[in-house]
Amino acid sequence: MLPRYARNKPQHRQRRAVSKRHEAVVIATFGRRMNLRILADGTTVRARIKGRDLKPVCGDRVLAETIENEPDLLIVEILPRDNELTRPNMRGKTEILAANIDFVAVACAAVPRPDWYIVDRYLCAAELMRVKAAIVFNKVDDGSAEPEAAEELAVYRALDYDTVVCSAKTERNMDALESILEQHVAIIVGQSGVGKSSLINVLTQGEQRTAAVSTAKGGEGRHTTVNSVMLAQPRGGYVVDSPGVRDYAPAIAEPAEVEFGFREIHGRSEHCRFANCRHRHEPGCAVKAALESGDISERRYESYKRMLLLTEQQGRGRY
C-alpha cells in the first residue's frame, strides 16, 4: 500500500518526472538535425536543437532531454569545448567545423607533389589548438618513400612528430597509423588528391557516412545529406569526416602567435635578446644563430617567415 500522499499524486506529474537528461556527443550533423551517442550506454539516437542560438557541431558534448511523445531528443545545452576547428567562411566570419578534436593527421604523398609549406601550416594550426599531430606519407604502395621525402620526414621526426609512410591502396603500414590514431578523435587534412578519403575508409573499415546516420532510430539513411560525421575506429576513437574538414584551410593566428606553431622556433625564442623578437633581422636572435649552425631546417624557417608575413598582411587574424 502506497502512503496517502503518493496515492493522491496527479498522474501527469509522475509522467513528467520520467523525462530524462542525457550527456551525449554529436556524431553526425545534417542541417539542424543531429545524431548523438549517449555517453552512459553508447547508443545512437536522433536529436533536434532547442532554439536558434544553440549551434552544436560534430564532436560537441551536449545535454539532451527526452520529450514526451517524441522519438527524438532535444539538445538543450552545449558543454564547454576543449577546442574548435575553425576556418574563415566566404562572408569573412569564422565557421566552426568541429569541436573537441585531439589529433590532426597531415596527409601528403609523392603525387600530388608535396607542398611542405601547406604541411607546416596545418602543423602550426594543430600546435595552436594544442593537439597532437603527425605526418602521414601516403601512396607508398610497395618500396620506401622517395629520397627527397625521406629527408623531409626526418626533419619532422627530429621535431618529435610521428611520421607514417603507408598506402591506403595496399594497406601497407596502415596498422602503424591505426595505433597512432586509436582512442583519439582525429581529423585527416592535406592537399586535394593525397588520399584522405581513402585513408579514412581503411581506418574506419569502410563504415559509410550514410550507415552512421541510419544506425539511429528513425534515421533517414542514404537519402539524408550529412554535413559531418564522426566515424568509429575499430580500436576505439573516431575520425571526423566532413567536406569542410577535408579542404580545411586554417585561419592564421596573430603575428606574435605564429612562433607557437613552430616547435623549434618557439623552443629557442626565450634565448633571443628581445622578448618580442620576430626572428628575422633582430640582433642577438637565438633562432637565427640556430639556423646558421644548421640546427634549424632552412625550409621550416622559410615556412615560419611566410606564415608570419601572411599574418602581418592580414592584420589581426582570427583563429
Ligand SMILES: Nc1nc2c(ncn2[C@@H]2O[C@H](COP(=O)(O)OP(=O)(O)OP(=O)(O)O)[C@@H](O)[C@H]2O)c(=O)[nH]1
Ligand atoms: N597508388 C595509390 N593511390 C591512392 C592511394 N590512396 C589514394 N589513392 C588514389 O589517389 C586519388 C585520390 O584519393 P582520395 O582518397 O580521393 O584523395 P583525397 O585526399 O580525399 O582527395 P580530395 O577529396 O580531392 O581532397 C584516388 O584516385 C585514389 O584511388 C594509395 O595508397 N596508393
Ligand SMILES: [Zn+2]
Ligand atoms: Zn629571435
